[in-house]
Amino acid sequence: MWIQRKITIDKKQKGFHLITDQVLNQIPEINKINIGLLHLFILHTSASITLNENMDKTVRDDFESYFDHLVPENQPYFKHVYEGPDDMPSHLKSSILGSSIFIPISNSCLQLGTWQGIYLCEHRKHAPTRDMILTIQGQKYAVEKMSEK
Amino acid sequence: MWIQRKITIDKKQKGFHLITDQVLNQIPEINKINIGLLHLFILHTSASITLNENMDKTVRDDFESYFDHLVPENQPYFKHVYEGPDDMPSHLKSSILGSSIFIPISNSCLQLGTWQGIYLCEHRKHAPTRDMILTIQGQKYAVEKMSEK
Amino acid sequence: MWIQRKITIDKKQKGFHLITDQVLNQIPEINKINIGLLHLFILHTSASITLNENMDKTVRDDFESYFDHLVPENQPYFKHVYEGPDDMPSHLKSSILGSSIFIPISNSCLQLGTWQGIYLCEHRKHAPTRDMILTIQGQKYAVEKMSEK
Numbered sequence: 001m002w003i004q005r006k007i008t009i010d011k012k013q014k015g016f017h018l019i020t021d022q023v024l025n026q027i028p029e030i031n032k033i034n035i036g037l038l039h040l041f042i043l044h045t046s047a048s049i050t051l052n053e054n055m056d057k058t059v060r061d062d063f064e065s066y067f068d069h070l071v072p073e074n075q076p077y078f079k080h081v082y083e084g085p086d087d088m089p090s091h092l093k094s095s096i097l098g099s100s101i102f103i104p105i106s107n108s109c110l111q112l113g114t115w116q117g118i119y120l121c122e123h124r125k126h127a128p129t130r131d132m133i134l135t136i137q138g139q140k141y142a143v144e145k146m147s148e149k
Numbered sequence: 150m151w152i153q154r155k156i157t158i159d160k161k162q163k164g165f166h167l168i169t170d171q172v173l174n175q176i177p178e179i180n181k182i183n184i185g186l187l188h189l190f191i192l193h194t195s196a197s198i199t200l201n202e203n204m205d206k207t208v209r210d211d212f213e214s215y216f217d218h219l220v221p222e223n224q225p226y227f228k229h230v231y232e233g234p235d236d237m238p239s240h241l242k243s244s245i246l247g248s249s250i251f252i253p254i255s256n257s258c259l260q261l262g263t264w265q266g267i268y269l270c271e272h273r274k275h276a277p278t279r280d281m282i283l284t285i286q287g288q289k290y291a292v293e294k295m296s297e298k
Numbered sequence: 299m300w301i302q303r304k305i306t307i308d309k310k311q312k313g314f315h316l317i318t319d320q321v322l323n324q325i326p327e328i329n330k331i332n333i334g335l336l337h338l339f340i341l342h343t344s345a346s347i348t349l350n351e352n353m354d355k356t357v358r359d360d361f362e363s364y365f366d367h368l369v370p371e372n373q374p375y376f377k378h379v380y381e382g383p384d385d386m387p388s389h390l391k392s393s394i395l396g397s398s399i400f401i402p403i404s405n406s407c408l409q410l411g412t413w414q415g416i417y418l419c420e421h422r423k424h425a426p427t428r429d430m431i432l433t434i435q436g437q438k439y440a441v442e443k444m445s446e447k
Binding site: 153183184185186199200201202204207208210211212214218219245246247250251252253255261262263264265268286287288294 | 300302337339340341342343352369370373375377378386389390392393394397398400429431433435439
Protein backbone atom coordinates (compact mmCIF):
# COMPACT_ATOMS: atom_id res chain seq x y z
CA MET A 1 0.00 0.00 0.00
CA TRP A 2 1.39 3.35 -1.12
CA ILE A 3 0.12 6.81 -0.23
CA GLN A 4 1.74 9.94 -1.57
CA ARG A 5 0.66 13.55 -1.49
CA LYS A 6 2.07 17.03 -1.54
CA ILE A 7 1.33 19.17 1.49
CA THR A 8 1.95 22.86 1.98
CA ILE A 9 3.02 24.34 5.29
CA ASP A 10 1.98 27.94 5.86
CA LYS A 11 4.66 30.68 6.06
CA LYS A 12 6.69 30.56 9.25
CA GLN A 13 9.05 32.94 10.95
CA LYS A 14 12.74 32.09 10.87
CA GLY A 15 13.19 29.47 13.57
CA PHE A 16 12.30 25.93 14.59
CA HIS A 17 8.61 24.96 14.56
CA LEU A 18 6.82 21.88 15.84
CA ILE A 19 4.60 20.47 13.07
CA THR A 20 3.83 16.94 14.29
CA ASP A 21 0.07 17.49 14.53
CA GLN A 22 -0.09 19.26 11.18
CA VAL A 23 1.56 16.24 9.56
CA LEU A 24 -0.59 13.69 11.39
CA ASN A 25 -3.76 15.45 10.24
CA GLN A 26 -2.70 14.81 6.64
CA ILE A 27 -2.53 11.04 6.94
CA PRO A 28 -5.84 9.57 8.10
CA GLU A 29 -5.07 6.38 6.13
CA ILE A 30 -2.43 5.47 8.70
CA ASN A 31 -5.15 3.60 10.61
CA LYS A 32 -5.15 0.93 7.90
CA ILE A 33 -1.44 0.21 8.29
CA ASN A 34 0.01 -2.59 10.38
CA ILE A 35 3.70 -2.05 9.57
CA GLY A 36 5.10 0.76 7.50
CA LEU A 37 7.24 3.86 7.10
CA LEU A 38 6.42 7.53 6.65
CA HIS A 39 8.78 9.63 4.55
CA LEU A 40 8.57 13.39 4.82
CA PHE A 41 10.54 15.33 2.23
CA ILE A 42 10.89 19.09 1.93
CA LEU A 43 11.17 20.47 -1.61
CA HIS A 44 13.45 23.38 -0.67
CA THR A 45 17.12 24.12 -0.06
CA SER A 46 16.76 26.81 2.59
CA ALA A 47 14.56 24.99 5.09
CA SER A 48 14.92 21.56 6.64
CA ILE A 49 13.19 18.88 8.70
CA THR A 50 14.43 17.16 11.82
CA LEU A 51 13.17 15.30 14.88
CA ASN A 52 13.73 16.66 18.36
CA GLU A 53 12.26 17.50 21.75
CA ASN A 54 8.51 18.07 21.51
CA MET A 55 7.61 19.73 24.79
CA ASP A 56 9.70 22.69 25.84
CA LYS A 57 9.69 25.73 23.57
CA THR A 58 13.11 26.79 24.92
CA VAL A 59 14.69 23.83 23.10
CA ARG A 60 13.50 25.25 19.79
CA ASP A 61 14.71 28.72 20.83
CA ASP A 62 18.14 27.30 21.65
CA PHE A 63 18.24 25.50 18.29
CA GLU A 64 17.69 28.83 16.59
CA SER A 65 20.44 30.57 18.59
CA TYR A 66 22.88 27.70 18.20
CA PHE A 67 22.49 27.32 14.44
CA ASP A 68 22.91 31.07 13.96
CA HIS A 69 26.21 30.77 15.79
CA LEU A 70 27.21 27.62 13.91
CA VAL A 71 26.56 29.15 10.50
CA PRO A 72 27.11 32.91 10.80
CA GLU A 73 26.07 35.33 8.11
CA ASN A 74 28.55 37.45 6.17
CA GLN A 75 31.52 35.13 6.25
CA PRO A 76 34.31 36.88 4.32
CA TYR A 77 34.76 33.84 2.06
CA PHE A 78 31.10 33.59 0.98
CA LYS A 79 30.66 34.18 -2.76
CA HIS A 80 26.94 33.39 -3.02
CA VAL A 81 25.64 36.63 -1.49
CA TYR A 82 23.25 38.20 -4.00
CA GLU A 83 20.12 36.72 -2.42
CA GLY A 84 20.85 38.35 0.95
CA PRO A 85 22.99 37.54 3.98
CA ASP A 86 20.64 34.83 5.28
CA ASP A 87 20.63 32.87 2.02
CA MET A 88 23.95 31.03 2.03
CA PRO A 89 23.65 30.19 5.77
CA SER A 90 20.18 28.78 4.95
CA HIS A 91 21.61 26.44 2.34
CA LEU A 92 24.29 25.23 4.74
CA LYS A 93 21.85 24.67 7.62
CA SER A 94 19.61 22.81 5.22
CA SER A 95 22.32 20.23 4.48
CA ILE A 96 23.50 19.96 8.09
CA LEU A 97 19.97 19.26 9.35
CA GLY A 98 18.69 17.39 6.31
CA SER A 99 15.76 17.54 3.95
CA SER A 100 13.89 14.42 4.92
CA ILE A 101 12.96 12.17 7.82
CA PHE A 102 11.53 8.68 8.10
CA ILE A 103 9.32 7.53 10.95
CA PRO A 104 8.23 3.92 11.49
CA ILE A 105 4.52 3.11 11.56
CA SER A 106 3.19 0.24 13.70
CA ASN A 107 -0.38 -0.65 14.59
CA SER A 108 -1.88 2.43 12.94
CA CYS A 109 0.43 4.86 14.79
CA LEU A 110 3.56 6.84 14.07
CA GLN A 111 6.21 5.32 16.31
CA LEU A 112 7.76 8.45 17.70
CA GLY A 113 9.57 8.29 21.03
CA THR A 114 7.90 9.99 24.00
CA TRP A 115 9.86 13.19 23.47
CA GLN A 116 10.18 13.20 19.69
CA GLY A 117 8.39 15.75 17.55
CA ILE A 118 8.75 16.86 13.94
CA TYR A 119 10.47 20.24 13.48
CA LEU A 120 10.17 22.40 10.41
CA CYS A 121 13.40 24.39 10.43
CA GLU A 122 12.85 27.69 8.65
CA HIS A 123 16.16 29.33 7.85
CA ARG A 124 15.04 32.34 5.78
CA LYS A 125 13.93 35.66 7.27
CA HIS A 126 11.19 36.22 4.69
CA ALA A 127 10.15 32.71 3.84
CA PRO A 128 7.49 31.52 1.43
CA THR A 129 5.12 28.66 2.20
CA ARG A 130 6.96 25.35 2.16
CA ASP A 131 5.98 22.29 0.14
CA MET A 132 6.62 18.75 1.26
CA ILE A 133 5.98 15.38 -0.26
CA LEU A 134 4.69 12.83 2.17
CA THR A 135 5.06 9.18 1.16
CA ILE A 136 3.76 6.24 3.16
CA GLN A 137 4.47 2.69 2.32
CA GLY A 138 3.02 -0.03 4.44
CA GLN A 139 1.43 -3.37 4.91
CA LYS A 140 -2.30 -3.41 5.47
CA TYR A 141 -3.82 -5.47 8.21
CA ALA A 142 -4.83 -8.98 7.30
CA VAL A 143 -8.60 -9.09 6.74
CA GLU A 144 -9.43 -10.73 10.07
CA LYS A 145 -7.55 -8.00 11.94
CA MET A 146 -9.24 -5.23 9.99
CA SER A 147 -12.69 -6.48 10.88
CA GLU A 148 -11.76 -6.26 14.57
CA LYS A 149 -10.76 -2.62 14.27
CA MET B 150 7.95 -8.78 3.17
CA TRP B 151 8.00 -6.55 6.24
CA ILE B 152 9.83 -7.13 9.51
CA GLN B 153 9.60 -4.69 12.38
CA ARG B 154 10.74 -4.95 15.97
CA LYS B 155 11.83 -2.82 18.87
CA ILE B 156 15.33 -3.47 20.17
CA THR B 157 16.97 -2.11 23.31
CA ILE B 158 20.63 -1.21 23.47
CA ASP B 159 22.22 -1.47 26.91
CA LYS B 160 23.41 1.68 28.71
CA LYS B 161 26.51 3.18 27.19
CA GLN B 162 29.02 5.76 28.34
CA LYS B 163 28.89 9.16 26.64
CA GLY B 164 30.68 8.66 23.34
CA PHE B 165 30.52 6.87 20.00
CA HIS B 166 29.97 3.11 20.04
CA LEU B 167 30.12 0.53 17.26
CA ILE B 168 26.92 -1.57 17.30
CA THR B 169 26.96 -3.25 13.88
CA ASP B 170 27.13 -6.80 15.25
CA GLN B 171 24.47 -6.12 17.87
CA VAL B 172 22.11 -4.96 15.13
CA LEU B 173 22.93 -7.85 12.79
CA ASN B 174 22.18 -10.37 15.54
CA GLN B 175 18.64 -9.00 15.70
CA ILE B 176 17.78 -9.70 12.07
CA PRO B 177 18.23 -13.38 11.22
CA GLU B 178 15.42 -13.08 8.62
CA ILE B 179 17.76 -11.07 6.40
CA ASN B 180 18.85 -14.37 4.80
CA LYS B 181 15.45 -14.60 3.09
CA ILE B 182 15.82 -11.23 1.38
CA ASN B 183 17.04 -10.71 -2.15
CA ILE B 184 16.68 -6.92 -2.35
CA GLY B 185 15.64 -4.67 0.50
CA LEU B 186 16.33 -1.87 2.93
CA LEU B 187 16.98 -1.80 6.67
CA HIS B 188 15.77 1.23 8.59
CA LEU B 189 17.17 1.81 12.07
CA PHE B 190 15.41 4.49 14.10
CA ILE B 191 16.31 5.70 17.59
CA LEU B 192 13.38 6.75 19.79
CA HIS B 193 15.30 9.46 21.66
CA THR B 194 16.34 13.10 21.24
CA SER B 195 19.67 12.98 23.09
CA ALA B 196 21.35 10.12 21.24
CA SER B 197 21.79 9.50 17.55
CA ILE B 198 22.81 6.97 14.90
CA THR B 199 25.32 7.37 12.13
CA LEU B 200 27.58 5.33 9.86
CA ASN B 201 31.34 5.71 10.00
CA GLU B 202 34.74 4.00 10.19
CA ASN B 203 34.45 0.55 11.72
CA MET B 204 38.02 -0.38 12.56
CA ASP B 205 40.04 2.14 14.48
CA LYS B 206 38.83 3.10 17.95
CA THR B 207 40.64 6.47 17.68
CA VAL B 208 38.11 7.58 15.05
CA ARG B 209 35.32 7.19 17.59
CA ASP B 210 37.44 8.99 20.22
CA ASP B 211 38.00 11.88 17.81
CA PHE B 212 34.27 12.03 17.06
CA GLU B 213 33.63 12.47 20.77
CA SER B 214 36.24 15.24 21.13
CA TYR B 215 35.13 17.02 17.99
CA PHE B 216 31.42 17.05 18.77
CA ASP B 217 32.13 18.34 22.28
CA HIS B 218 34.00 21.24 20.65
CA LEU B 219 31.30 21.75 18.02
CA VAL B 220 28.48 21.92 20.57
CA PRO B 221 29.96 23.24 23.81
CA GLU B 222 28.08 23.12 27.09
CA ASN B 223 27.04 26.25 28.98
CA GLN B 224 26.59 28.59 26.06
CA PRO B 225 25.45 31.94 27.54
CA TYR B 226 22.42 31.99 25.24
CA PHE B 227 21.08 28.54 26.23
CA LYS B 228 17.68 28.75 27.93
CA HIS B 229 16.96 25.02 28.21
CA VAL B 230 19.33 24.27 31.11
CA TYR B 231 17.30 22.64 33.88
CA GLU B 232 18.16 19.08 32.83
CA GLY B 233 21.89 19.68 33.21
CA PRO B 234 24.66 21.19 31.06
CA ASP B 235 24.92 18.15 28.77
CA ASP B 236 21.20 18.13 27.89
CA MET B 237 20.86 20.94 25.34
CA PRO B 238 24.14 19.95 23.58
CA SER B 239 22.73 16.40 23.37
CA HIS B 240 19.60 17.62 21.59
CA LEU B 241 21.68 19.62 19.13
CA LYS B 242 24.10 16.76 18.41
CA SER B 243 21.10 14.49 17.93
CA SER B 244 19.78 16.65 15.07
CA ILE B 245 23.20 17.25 13.50
CA LEU B 246 23.96 13.52 13.37
CA GLY B 247 20.41 12.29 12.83
CA SER B 248 18.05 9.79 14.37
CA SER B 249 17.91 7.17 11.65
CA ILE B 250 19.91 5.39 8.99
CA PHE B 251 19.02 3.20 6.03
CA ILE B 252 21.26 0.43 4.73
CA PRO B 253 20.59 -1.50 1.50
CA ILE B 254 20.17 -5.27 1.65
CA SER B 255 21.25 -7.47 -1.28
CA ASN B 256 21.61 -11.22 -1.46
CA SER B 257 20.88 -11.78 2.23
CA CYS B 258 23.52 -9.25 3.38
CA LEU B 259 23.64 -5.69 4.64
CA GLN B 260 25.47 -3.76 1.93
CA LEU B 261 27.85 -1.77 4.05
CA GLY B 262 31.08 -0.50 2.51
CA THR B 263 34.31 -2.14 3.69
CA TRP B 264 34.91 0.53 6.31
CA GLN B 265 31.34 1.35 7.30
CA GLY B 266 29.97 0.45 10.71
CA ILE B 267 26.91 1.54 12.67
CA TYR B 268 27.60 4.00 15.50
CA LEU B 269 25.32 4.59 18.43
CA CYS B 270 26.15 8.16 19.47
CA GLU B 271 25.44 8.60 23.17
CA HIS B 272 25.38 12.26 24.09
CA ARG B 273 24.28 12.11 27.74
CA LYS B 274 26.64 11.56 30.68
CA HIS B 275 24.22 9.38 32.61
CA ALA B 276 22.26 7.71 29.86
CA PRO B 277 19.44 5.21 30.09
CA THR B 278 19.14 2.18 27.82
CA ARG B 279 18.21 3.24 24.30
CA ASP B 280 15.28 1.89 22.30
CA MET B 281 15.30 1.59 18.54
CA ILE B 282 12.79 0.43 15.99
CA LEU B 283 14.23 -1.70 13.26
CA THR B 284 12.18 -2.02 10.07
CA ILE B 285 13.10 -4.19 7.12
CA GLN B 286 11.28 -4.18 3.89
CA GLY B 287 12.36 -6.45 1.13
CA GLN B 288 11.69 -8.78 -1.70
CA LYS B 289 11.99 -12.48 -0.96
CA TYR B 290 13.87 -14.77 -3.27
CA ALA B 291 11.84 -16.42 -5.98
CA VAL B 292 11.04 -20.01 -4.98
CA GLU B 293 13.66 -21.60 -7.22
CA LYS B 294 16.38 -19.44 -5.70
CA MET B 295 15.24 -20.18 -2.16
CA SER B 296 15.53 -23.92 -2.69
CA GLU B 297 19.17 -23.45 -3.75
CA LYS B 298 20.00 -21.65 -0.53
CA MET C 299 8.78 -3.45 -7.84
CA TRP C 300 12.38 -3.31 -6.64
CA ILE C 301 15.42 -2.12 -8.57
CA GLN C 302 18.88 -2.17 -7.07
CA ARG C 303 22.30 -1.62 -8.59
CA LYS C 304 25.76 -0.48 -7.71
CA ILE C 305 27.01 2.59 -9.56
CA THR C 306 30.51 4.04 -9.60
CA ILE C 307 31.17 7.75 -9.73
CA ASP C 308 34.45 8.76 -11.34
CA LYS C 309 37.21 10.38 -9.24
CA LYS C 310 36.41 13.92 -8.18
CA GLN C 311 38.43 16.75 -6.73
CA LYS C 312 37.87 17.60 -3.08
CA GLY C 313 34.67 19.67 -3.07
CA PHE C 314 30.94 19.55 -3.74
CA HIS C 315 29.79 18.18 -7.10
CA LEU C 316 26.38 18.13 -8.75
CA ILE C 317 25.58 14.57 -9.89
CA THR C 318 21.81 14.70 -10.49
CA ASP C 319 22.04 13.88 -14.20
CA GLN C 320 24.58 11.13 -13.65
CA VAL C 321 22.17 9.47 -11.22
CA LEU C 322 19.12 9.95 -13.45
CA ASN C 323 20.91 8.30 -16.35
CA GLN C 324 21.26 5.15 -14.26
CA ILE C 325 17.55 4.65 -13.68
CA PRO C 326 15.64 4.39 -16.95
CA GLU C 327 13.10 2.09 -15.24
CA ILE C 328 11.74 5.09 -13.33
CA ASN C 329 9.28 5.63 -16.21
CA LYS C 330 7.38 2.52 -15.08
CA ILE C 331 6.80 3.84 -11.58
CA ASN C 332 3.69 5.59 -10.40
CA ILE C 333 4.64 6.12 -6.74
CA GLY C 334 7.95 5.24 -5.21
CA LEU C 335 11.17 6.21 -3.49
CA LEU C 336 14.78 6.35 -4.63
CA HIS C 337 17.47 5.59 -2.07
CA LEU C 338 21.04 6.60 -2.86
CA PHE C 339 23.69 5.23 -0.51
CA ILE C 340 27.42 5.88 -0.59
CA LEU C 341 29.64 3.01 0.48
CA HIS C 342 32.38 5.20 1.99
CA THR C 343 33.15 7.07 5.22
CA SER C 344 35.08 10.01 3.78
CA ALA C 345 32.56 11.24 1.21
CA SER C 346 28.88 12.03 1.57
CA ILE C 347 25.66 12.82 -0.28
CA THR C 348 23.30 15.70 0.25
CA LEU C 349 20.66 17.74 -1.57
CA ASN C 350 21.14 21.43 -2.20
CA GLU C 351 21.02 24.30 -4.68
CA ASN C 352 21.39 23.05 -8.23
CA MET C 353 22.13 26.19 -10.23
CA ASP C 354 24.84 28.45 -8.95
CA LYS C 355 28.35 27.02 -8.73
CA THR C 356 29.24 29.54 -6.00
CA VAL C 357 26.92 27.70 -3.59
CA ARG C 358 29.07 24.58 -3.97
CA ASP C 359 32.22 26.67 -3.57
CA ASP C 360 30.86 28.17 -0.36
CA PHE C 361 29.95 24.70 0.92
CA GLU C 362 33.58 23.69 0.43
CA SER C 363 34.93 26.77 2.25
CA TYR C 364 32.42 26.53 5.07
CA PHE C 365 32.94 22.84 5.80
CA ASP C 366 36.72 23.33 5.84
CA HIS C 367 36.17 25.99 8.50
CA LEU C 368 33.66 23.86 10.40
CA VAL C 369 35.96 20.83 10.55
CA PRO C 370 39.55 22.13 10.47
CA GLU C 371 42.51 19.83 9.92
CA ASN C 372 45.20 19.27 12.54
CA GLN C 373 43.11 19.73 15.66
CA PRO C 374 45.47 19.19 18.60
CA TYR C 375 43.11 16.57 20.08
CA PHE C 376 42.91 14.38 16.94
CA LYS C 377 44.39 10.92 17.51
CA HIS C 378 43.47 9.37 14.14
CA VAL C 379 46.14 11.10 12.07
CA TYR C 380 48.16 8.41 10.28
CA GLU C 381 46.13 8.59 7.05
CA GLY C 382 46.90 12.29 6.57
CA PRO C 383 45.49 15.57 7.87
CA ASP C 384 42.39 15.45 5.63
CA ASP C 385 41.32 11.98 6.80
CA MET C 386 39.74 12.62 10.20
CA PRO C 387 37.96 15.80 8.96
CA SER C 388 36.59 13.67 6.09
CA HIS C 389 35.08 11.17 8.50
CA LEU C 390 33.48 13.95 10.52
CA LYS C 391 32.08 15.75 7.47
CA SER C 392 30.72 12.41 6.26
CA SER C 393 28.58 11.99 9.39
CA ILE C 394 27.49 15.65 9.54
CA LEU C 395 26.28 15.57 5.92
CA GLY C 396 25.17 11.94 5.83
CA SER C 397 25.72 8.89 3.67
CA SER C 398 22.34 8.54 2.04
CA ILE C 399 19.39 10.45 0.65
CA PHE C 400 15.85 9.53 -0.33
CA ILE C 401 13.89 11.23 -3.08
CA PRO C 402 10.20 10.58 -3.79
CA ILE C 403 9.17 9.33 -7.22
CA SER C 404 5.77 10.28 -8.71
CA ASN C 405 4.47 9.82 -12.23
CA SER C 406 7.77 8.50 -13.60
CA CYS C 407 9.80 11.46 -12.25
CA LEU C 408 12.09 12.19 -9.33
CA GLN C 409 10.23 14.74 -7.24
CA LEU C 410 12.99 17.21 -6.58
CA GLY C 411 12.12 20.80 -5.79
CA THR C 412 12.92 23.40 -8.44
CA TRP C 413 16.27 24.22 -6.85
CA GLN C 414 17.24 20.82 -5.48
CA GLY C 415 20.12 18.85 -6.93
CA ILE C 416 22.13 15.87 -5.71
CA TYR C 417 25.61 16.71 -4.39
CA LEU C 418 28.44 14.24 -4.11
CA CYS C 419 30.56 15.70 -1.32
CA GLU C 420 34.17 14.60 -1.77
CA HIS C 421 36.16 15.23 1.38
CA ARG C 422 39.53 13.65 0.49
CA LYS C 423 42.30 15.41 -1.43
CA HIS C 424 43.31 12.32 -3.40
CA ALA C 425 40.06 10.45 -3.65
CA PRO C 426 39.33 7.13 -5.33
CA THR C 427 36.24 6.48 -7.43
CA ARG C 428 33.16 6.28 -5.23
CA ASP C 429 30.66 3.42 -5.18
CA MET C 430 27.00 3.88 -4.42
CA ILE C 431 24.07 1.53 -4.14
CA LEU C 432 20.92 2.83 -5.71
CA THR C 433 17.67 1.21 -4.59
CA ILE C 434 14.25 2.02 -5.99
CA GLN C 435 11.07 0.68 -4.62
CA GLY C 436 7.82 1.59 -6.22
CA GLN C 437 4.38 0.80 -7.41
CA LYS C 438 3.98 0.16 -11.12
CA TYR C 439 1.20 1.80 -13.06
CA ALA C 440 -2.01 -0.16 -13.28
CA VAL C 441 -2.22 -1.91 -16.69
CA GLU C 442 -4.66 0.56 -18.19
CA LYS C 443 -2.36 3.48 -17.35
CA MET C 444 0.69 1.73 -18.73
CA SER C 445 -0.95 1.20 -22.09
CA GLU C 446 -1.56 4.95 -22.32
CA LYS C 447 2.11 5.72 -21.77
